[in-house]
Amino acid sequence: xxxxxxxxxxxxxxxxxxxxxxxxxxxxxxxxxxxxxxxxxxxxxxxxxxxxxxxxxxxxxxxxxxxxxxxxxxxxxxxxxxxxxxxxxxxxxxxxxxxxxxxxxxxxxxxxxxxxxxxxxxxxxxxxxxxxxxxxxxxxxxxxxxxxxxxxxxxxxxxx
Amino acid sequence: xxxxxxxxxxxxxxxxxxxxxxxxxxxxxxxxxxxxxxxxxxxxxxxxxxxxxxxxxxxxxxxxxxxxxxxxxxxxxxxxxxxxxxxxxxxxxxxxxxxxxxxxxxxxxxxxxxxxxxxxxxxxxxxxxxxxxxxxxxxxxxxxxxxxxxxxxxxxxxxx
DNA sequence: GGTCAGGTACTCGGATACGGGTTGTCCGAGTTCCCAGGG
DNA sequence: CCCTGGGAACTCGGACAACCCGTATCCGAGTACCTGACC
Numbered sequence: 001x002x003x004x005x006x007x008x009x010x011x012x013x014x015x016x017x018x019x020x021x022x023x024x025x026x027x028x029x030x031x032x033x034x035x036x037x038x039x040x041x042x043x044x045x046x047x048x049x050x051x052x053x054x055x056x057x058x059x060x061x062x063x064x065x066x067x068x069x070x071x072x073x074x075x076x077x078x079x080x081x082x083x084x085x086x087x088x089x090x091x092x093x094x095x096x097x098x099x100x101x102x103x104x105x106x107x108x109x110x111x112x113x114x115x116x117x118x119x120x121x122x123x124x125x126x127x128x129x130x131x132x133x134x135x136x137x138x139x140x141x142x143x144x145x146x147x148x149x150x151x152x153x154x155x156x157x158x159x160x
Numbered sequence: 161x162x163x164x165x166x167x168x169x170x171x172x173x174x175x176x177x178x179x180x181x182x183x184x185x186x187x188x189x190x191x192x193x194x195x196x197x198x199x200x201x202x203x204x205x206x207x208x209x210x211x212x213x214x215x216x217x218x219x220x221x222x223x224x225x226x227x228x229x230x231x232x233x234x235x236x237x238x239x240x241x242x243x244x245x246x247x248x249x250x251x252x253x254x255x256x257x258x259x260x261x262x263x264x265x266x267x268x269x270x271x272x273x274x275x276x277x278x279x280x281x282x283x284x285x286x287x288x289x290x291x292x293x294x295x296x297x298x299x300x301x302x303x304x305x306x307x308x309x310x311x312x313x314x315x316x317x318x319x320x
Numbered sequence: 321g322g323t324c325a326g327g328t329a330c331t332c333g334g335a336t337a338c339g340g341g342t343t344g345t346c347c348g349a350g351t352t353c354c355c356a357g358g359g
Numbered sequence: 360c361c362c363t364g365g366g367a368a369c370t371c372g373g374a375c376a377a378c379c380c381g382t383a384t385c386c387g388a389g390t391a392c393c394t395g396a397c398c
Contacts, residue, residue: 004382006250007253010253014259031257034253038383038385039384045332057331057333058391058392059329059392060331061391091166093170093193096194098194101308114302115298116166118297121293122290122293123286125288125289126285126286126289129281129285138278139274141277148261152261164342199344205371216351218350218351218353218370218371219353219370220352220353220369221371222371
């Protein structure tokens with residue numbers, strides 16, 4: 001899995017802690033956790049394209065949350081960064097070579113492949129678990145672990 | 161996800177259809193679905209190292225199932241091919257840069273990271289779904305779709 | 321003092337290199353089988 | 360006919376390249392702000 005997913009999730013929570021009034025540039029968000037700024041910018045662009053963040057150029061510009069944390073699921077972020085295609089893709093090897101059965105007799109749909117069906121079922125469980133958790137729950141748990149984190153971020157942003 | 165997973169799963173079912181009496185070489189299994197023989201051999205070696213298959217060298221050698229299909233879960237095959245490490249790995253970015261909190265005050269365990277905790281929970285659902293399905297169920301479903309597949313494979317192997 | 325024009329600095333956004341890992345290929349060690357020769 | 364020894368063919372197993380995607384970087388277009396001059 002791409003490392004950008006972790007960065008994107010933390011950045012979204014950081015944006016929530018920063019507050020909705022002002023945007024935060026990719027450089028600030030990157031510096032906060034010592035990440036490569038230009039590359040994090042790439043990931044944030046993906047989040048903006050997915051409608052999770054909004055971006056504004058120029059001074060005082062940057063990124064901010066496009067909607068409340070509670071309405072952003074982990075699945076949204078993962079899909080935005082990793083792409084919508086599923087991890088396991090059936091290449092239909094059973095249709096190639098001498099093992100290929102009669103195409104007319106058998107169903108031509110990829111959903112008929114028992115292997116693909118089973119793998120898709122597992123991946124569906126993964127996606128469902130991701131969709132069941134939203135970023136606000138993440139934020140609440142993080143605040144419970146480190147209650148001063150939000151204040152420290154805001155103070156650091158103000159001092160920049 | 162690695163393409164070898166699909167190959168390994170189909171090969172295991174094919175080995176079951178071939179019967180436990182004789183081994184099947186990687187070249188035969190690869191030719192059946194028109195796959196690169198040497199690379200499939202690599203995947204089958206991984207399955208052998210994991211204790212899913214047994215290998216025997218020399219003429220009449222090849223691979224055969226080490227245990228019944230019903231006792232091989234999808235998780236076993238995926239872990240053998242992809243490796244045991246989990247897809248999402250927490251790099252603890254919250255501990256780097258100015259955003260790093262007081263290491264003494266906060267828990268030092270990676271399990272405390274709310275992001276990692278949520279992602280791990282989803283991945284656990286995936287692994288659980290994989291472990292809940294065994295290869296014998298795959299075989300049964302495949303036979304229901306194409307009842308003549310097993311016979312055609314045995315005939316082709318005998319004709320080689 | 322208010323207004324406006326210009327410059328400047330900062331932002332995102334996409335185009336551009338680099339590296340590690342999956343994909344793919346090759347050859348050697350080892351084993352089994354076959355066959356010829358001898359008893 | 361039965362036994363034995365040698366050779367040959369076939370197999371896995373690991374070592375060796377090629378390609379692709381994730382990682383990382385850089386520069387340009389555009390915008391907002393600030394500054395200064397002018398009315």
